Amino acid sequence: MRYKEEAPIPNKRNLNPDGIELSLTGDRNQCRVCTEYFNSTHAFDKHRRNGKCLTRAEMTRRGMTMINGGYWVGAVMDSNALELRSRVRQAGEEEPLRSNA
Ligand SMILES: [Zn+2]
Numbered sequence: 001m002r003y004k005e006e007a008p009i010p011n012k013r014n015l016n017p018d019g020i021e022l023s024l025t026g027d028r029n030q031c032r033v034c035t036e037y038f039n040s041t042h043a044f045d046k047h048r049r050n051g052k053c054l055t056r057a058e059m060t061r062r063g064m065t066m067i068n069g070g071y072w073v074g075a076v077m078d079s080n081a082l083e084l085r086s087r088v089r090q091a092g093e094e095e096p097l098r099s100n101a
Pocket of ligand 1: 031033034035036047052053
C-alpha cells in the first residue's frame with residue numbers, strides 16, 4: 001500500500017471517532033505526514049524514525065500511547081502521570097488535601 005506523503009491536511013475541524021475535537025494547544029502538534037496528533041514535541045520526535053513516521057503499531061511497540069481520545073504521548077508512564085495528575089486535581093477541588101485530623 002502506497003501512502004501519499006505530501007497530502008495536505010484538510011482545513012476543517014478534526015474530530016476523533018468519539019466526536020471530540022482535537023485542538024493544538026500548548027506543546028501539542030500534528031504531523032503533516034501521518035496527520036497523527038501528539039501531546040508534546042517529545043512525542044512527535046519519537047514517532048519520526050529516519051525521516052519516516054512510525055505506524056500506530058510501531059509507536060505502541062515503542063511504549064507510546066494515545067491519551068484523551070487522540071493525542072500520542074512518548075511513554076505509557078507519561079500518560080499515567082497525566083491521568084494521575086488530573087485525578088489528583090479533580091479530587092483536590094472537592095476536598096482539600098490538607099488535613100489536621
Ligand atoms: Zn507522522
